[in-house]
Amino acid sequence: VEPLLTVDPAGATPLHRQVYDGLRSAILSGRLRPGDRLPATRSLAGELALSRQTVADAYDQLRAEGYVHARQGSGTFVVPDLLRDTVPFASSPELRSAGFAPQLSLWGRRAAEYANAGDEIPRYDLRPHRVASDDFPWDAWSAAVHRALDGAHADLLSFPPAAGYATLREAVAAHVGTYRSVGCTPDQVVIVNGSRQGLNLLIQLLTEPGARVAVEDPGYPAARAAFEARGLDVTYVPVDDEGMRVESLEAAGGLRLVHVTPSHQDPTGATLSLSRRLALLDFASACRSWVIEDDYDSEFRYEGRPVESLQGLDGNDLVIYAGTFSKSLLPGLRIGYLILPPAMVPHFVAARSLWDGGSPVLEQAALAEFMRSGGYERHIRKMRRVYRTRRDALVRSLARWFGTGARVGPRQGGLNLLVTLDTDIPAEELVRRAARAGIAMRDASPYYVRPPAQPTFLLGFAAITPDDIETAVARWAALAFPGD
Ligand SMILES: Cc1ncc(COP(=O)(O)O)c(C=O)c1O
Numbered sequence: 001v002e003p004l005l006t007v008d009p010a011g012a013t014p015l016h017r018q019v020y021d022g023l024r025s026a027i028l029s030g031r032l033r034p035g036d037r038l039p040a041t042r043s044l045a046g047e048l049a050l051s052r053q054t055v056a057d058a059y060d061q062l063r064a065e066g067y068v069h070a071r072q073g074s075g076t077f078v079v080p081d082l083l084r085d086t087v088p089f090a091s092s093p094e095l096r097s098a099g100f101a102p103q104l105s106l107w108g109r110r111a112a113e114y115a116n117a118g119d120e121i122p123r124y125d126l127r128p129h130r131v132a133s134d135d136f137p138w139d140a141w142s143a144a145v146h147r148a149l150d151g152a153h154a155d156l157l158s159f160p161p162a163a164g165y166a167t168l169r170e171a172v173a174a175h176v177g178t179y180r181s182v183g184c185t186p187d188q189v190v191i192v193n194g195s196r197q198g199l200n201l202l203i204q205l206l207t208e209p210g211a212r213v214a215v216e217d218p219g220y221p222a223a224r225a226a227f228e229a230r231g232l233d234v235t236y237v238p239v240d241d242e243g244m245r246v247e248s249l250e251a252a253g254g255l256r257l258v259h260v261t262p263s264h265q266d267p268t269g270a271t272l273s274l275s276r277r278l279a280l281l282d283f284a285s286a287c288r289s290w291v292i293e294d295d296y297d298s299e300f301r302y303e304g305r306p307v308e309s310l311q312g313l314d315g316n317d318l319v320i321y322a323g324t325f326s327k328s329l330l331p332g333l334r335i336g337y338l339i340l341p342p343a344m345v346p347h348f349v350a351a352r353s354l355w356d357g358g359s360p361v362l363e364q365a366a367l368a369e370f371m372r373s374g375g376y377e378r379h380i381r382k383m384r385r386v387y388r389t390r391r392d393a394l395v396r397s398l399a400r401w402f403g404t405g406a407r408v409g410p411r412q413g414g415l416n417l418l419v420t421l422d423t424d425i426p427a428e429e430l431v432r433r434a435a436r437a438g439i440a441m442r443d444a445s446p447y448y449v450r451p452p453a454q455p456t457f458l459l460g461f462a463a464i465t466p467d468d469i470e471t472a473v474a475r476w477a478a479l480a481f482p483g484d
Contacts, residue, residue, distance in 0.1 A: 004031070004039070007048050015050055019058035027067050027078055038068060038076040110229035114221065122440035124472035128267070128416040130463035131331060135386055140375040141366075148365035155361050162353040163345070164191025164337070165364035171371035172323070172337050180295065181312040182321050184339045190348055191359050195296065195324040195336035196222050199259070202320060202338070203230050205351045206290055211256040216244050218447035220266045220294065223259045232256075236449040239265055241410070243272030246279045255289040262310045263298035267418050267447045267458045269410035271307055280310070284318045291319045297327040299380050301413040302388040317341035325367065327415055327462075328380055333363055387415060393466035394459065394473070401477035415462040418444060420454050423480055427455035433479040439472045 005022025007015055026032040038044075041059060045052040059076055062068045070076045104112070155165070163169065169189040176182035192198035199222070207213065209231035215224050217236035227234050235252040238245045243265050249255065260280065262272035272280075284291050293310045311321040324336035340348055352358060370376050394417060398406045402421070409418035421430070427443040434441050444456040461469060 003047070004044075005048075007050065009049075016054045016057040016061070019044075019048070019050070019055055020061050023058065023062060024067060027062075027082070032078050034078050034082045035080045036078045037074075038078070040075060106231055107229040110225055114225035114229075120440075122435075123438035124440065124468055124475075125463040126434075126439060126441040126459045126461070126469075126472060127463070128442055128458040128460040129327065129331075130415070130460050131327060131329075132383065132386055132390075132462055134465070135383065136330070137375060137379055140373070140378075141370060144370035144373060144375060145362070145366040148362060148369045151369075152361055152365040155365065160358035160361045160364070162358040163349045164189065164359065165361060165368060167368035167372070168364045169337075171368050173339075175371065175376070176309075176321070176323060176339060179306070180298065180321075180323075181308045182339055183312055184321075185342075188339050188342055188345060190338050190340060190345065190352065191364060192336050192338060192352075193356075193359055194326060194334045195294065195322040195338070196226075198322055198336055198338045199223060199292065199294075200226050201348065201351050201355060202290075202292060203227065203232070203257070204355075205347060207232055207256050212252065212254065213257040213259070214249060214252055214255050215259045216261065216265065217449040218267055218444065218452075220259070220261060220296075221446045223292075223294070224449070227259070238450075239268055239270065241268075241270050242276055243270045244276065244280070246276045246283065249280070249283050254287045257290045257292065258284065259292045259294060260310070261294045261296065263295050263301075263307055264414045266294070266296065267409075267416065267444055269412070269414060269416070269418055271410070271412070272310070277310055277313055281314055281316070281318070284314075285316045289318065293319050293321045295321060296324050297414045299328040300384055300387055300415060302384070302391060303412040306413075311339060317343065320344070328383075329367075329376065333367065335359065335363060335367060387462055390461040390464065390466060390469065391417070393469045394461040397470045397473035400470075401473050402481075405477075405481060416458050416460045418456065419459050420452065420456045421480060423455060425455065425480060427457065430455055430457075430476075430480055434472075434476050437472075437475045437479060439476055441476075 004026055005019065007018040007022070009015065011018065023032070023038065032038070038059070041052050041055040045055045059068065063070060066079060067082065068076050068078055168191055169186040172189045173184050173186040176184065192201070203226055207230060210233055212233045212235065213227050214235040214237050215227060216239050218239060224234070235255070237248050243262060244260050249258065260272070262277060264271065280291065283289070291310065295309060298306060309321060311319040318341070320341070321339035322336065325333050326336065391411060395408060395411060398408055398419065405422045407420040411417055427445060431441055431443050442458050444458045445451060447458065464472065
């Protein structure tokens with residue numbers, strides 16, 4: 001017969017643990033059945049060439065966990081009522097993998113559709129929503145982290161305030177006041193783990209499944225996925241070169257929530273016109289709808305004056321302003337913020353407490369320190385020049401290599417350009433060909449509910465140098481228009 005268990009004297013796992021593991025799996029798989037007698041410690045030790053104490057330690061552990069019991073004078077037995085039926089409790093690969101997806105919630109299924117494939121760092125990075133890897137002020141950041149650590153001992157020893165770290169809330173209030181004409185006090189600022197967390201919590205807090213909400217089409221895929229995952233009744237509002245076509249909201253009627261990117265429409269790059277801003281606020285007050293103003297990259301505006309925030313125009317406390325440090329500083333920080341109407345603050349803070357208790361203290365303290373020292377403003381000023389140069393390079397290279405074959409969307413701000421190609425080759429195929437040439441880019445179709453008529457791409461210019469932009473675009477043009 002096969003031995004009950006084997007041990008590997010040279011293995012990394014301690015021997016008593018190997019004996020315990022072997023007997024435990026014999027019990028769980030049914031080789032040792034309820035009521036069976038275990039070998040005497042002396043004889044098992046002899047068989048395995050181990051000390052008796054080693055085997056006795058394993059038996060003690062099995063006894064302590066309730067697998068076996070000892071009967072005075074007669075030995076150690078598998079507990080008789082361990083398994084109620086006679087089918088051995090064996091793990092089944094089928095149970096483990098098969099049929100898992102249908103057991104997911106609607107939310108889980110929608111999240112699975114949303115998830116991106118793994119990202120490798122490509123030779124030429126034209127993916128959207130990236131930041132430059134070569135111009136980060138690591139020394140200043142590192143100094144801020146150290147100062148923060150020195151000053152935050154007491155705060156690290158407590159749970160964080162769920163609304164956010166006080167000095168960071170003050171710094172954010174000052175920043176959005178200066179840069180974005182957002183009128184708020186630090187009390188209205190809540191810190192979140194990325195503005196995406198803020199959005200998901202707002203959905204949780206302000207909607208029941210089935211409630212009517214609106215997003216832009218094309219629009220930010222994470223917002224659409226979050227709304228759909230909640231089982232909301234979503235209206236997809238068309239977008240043109242003045243941004244969201246607000247007049248289409250009227251047809252949708254009483255909405256609970258509208259998600260909009262007024263400064264720099266994601267992905268088209270359009271700016272919501274003043275008349276539409278006023279119409280949107282009008283609509284929102286008429287049906288008491290909340291408006292989430294997602295202002296994800298407005299720190300980077302290269303032409304003209306930055307447009308004032310929608311929040312700054314709102315006299316009725318209906319606009320919730322969402323900002324992030326993912327573009328202006330570091331995506332890996334996962335820090336964003338919301339500016340809430342004052343009456344919503346305690347409700348949001350309660351929701352945040354229940355959800356995860358708040359954001360890590362050290363990162364918040366470091367960021368507050370970095371902002372206080374002027375490092376953040378310096379970084380934005382510098383990156384605005386860097387990114388403007390890169391944007392110009394991308395526009396120039398596209399014109400040089402594609403001529404009239406590429407249509408480029410609005411370009412006054414942000415880190416990406418929406419580019420439409422005049423070709424019959426499908427967008428996914430063009431992305432695949434580019435990947436083979438070491439160029440990573442994104443087909444814009446996940447942004448669209450109504451698909452675009454021609455292949456459309458959201459090209460990022462932030463994480464690639466002007467020289468590399470020129471090489472990548474030249475190569476891509478050769479792949480997209482091989483006959484030319
Ligand atoms: C419209 C929009 N909002 C927000 C974000 C950033 O979200 P987070 O703060 O969660 O990184 C992005 C970037 O991907 C975006 O495109």
